[in-house]
Amino acid sequence: MPANRNAEKEKIRLQAYIAHCGVASRRASEQIILDGRVAVNGKVITELGTKVTDEDEITVDGKKIKLESKKRYVLLNKPAGFVCSSSDEKGRAVAADLLKEKYSERLYNVGRLDMYSKGMIIFTNDGDFAAKLSHPSSQLEKEYIVETSQEVPNTFPQMFEKGIRIDNVFYKCKSCKILKPRKIKIVLIEGKNREIRTVLESQNIGTKSLVRVRIGCIKLDDLKPGDSRDLTTKEVENLLNELS
Missing domain, CATH: 3.30.70.580 (Pseudouridine synthase I, catalytic domain, N-terminal subdomain)
Structure with missing residues (x-):
């Protein structure tokens, strides 16, 4: 049965509805609500427990949203x-x-x-x-090919695989392999913001190019x-x- 038919009969949480409309992920949709950017039937809603159906008029930043008929x-x-x-x-x-x-x-x-x-x-x-x-x-692997400005020491892969603490943040990759003196392959599980660049910079190694070449399979x-x-x-x- 199409998703919009289900929504007409069942009430779902507002953040889930927004996510199903393709506006943002569910977590990001929660923040959109808390920021006062969502209205239901003309009333601004800032409570996450609110439930809606497809018969309600829901707007985000003043623009009406509807459930997507096709998942992409x-x-x-x-x-x-x-x-x-x-x-x-x-x-x-x-x-x-x-x-x-x-x-x-x-x-x-x-x-x-x-x-x-x-x-x-x-x-x-x-x-x-x-x-x-x-x-x-999720433990989903992400693989990166990195070209560096300086040669990567032979000790770098083992250090990154073991883990390193920088400015009180712990960084650890699943695997790291030197392909060439200035080219490495890194696999992360839970990537933090600018993780690879930060770890390389901590070893005085600049990043010339960073390309994600694989997500899971x-x-x-x-x-x-x-x-x-x-x-x-x-x-x-x-x-x-x-x-x-």
């Missing part, structure tokens, strides 16, 4: 220079804008890459899918920078099956 799962090869957010107050280019000509649905990124990093980002309008992939317990392969493609049904299933 999209892989983007993000070029450098794009930020991973729904909008940017500094006026910088937003990665989601690269999808607007191809997809009419409102899609949001699952996870992030910093503005200067390149490679794989998954976009979706399925809030449950995004929440499962983003949860710290999905590889970047020959997808060109700025291009995107739909994940297959099998790829989506395999991703979910990988979650612990």
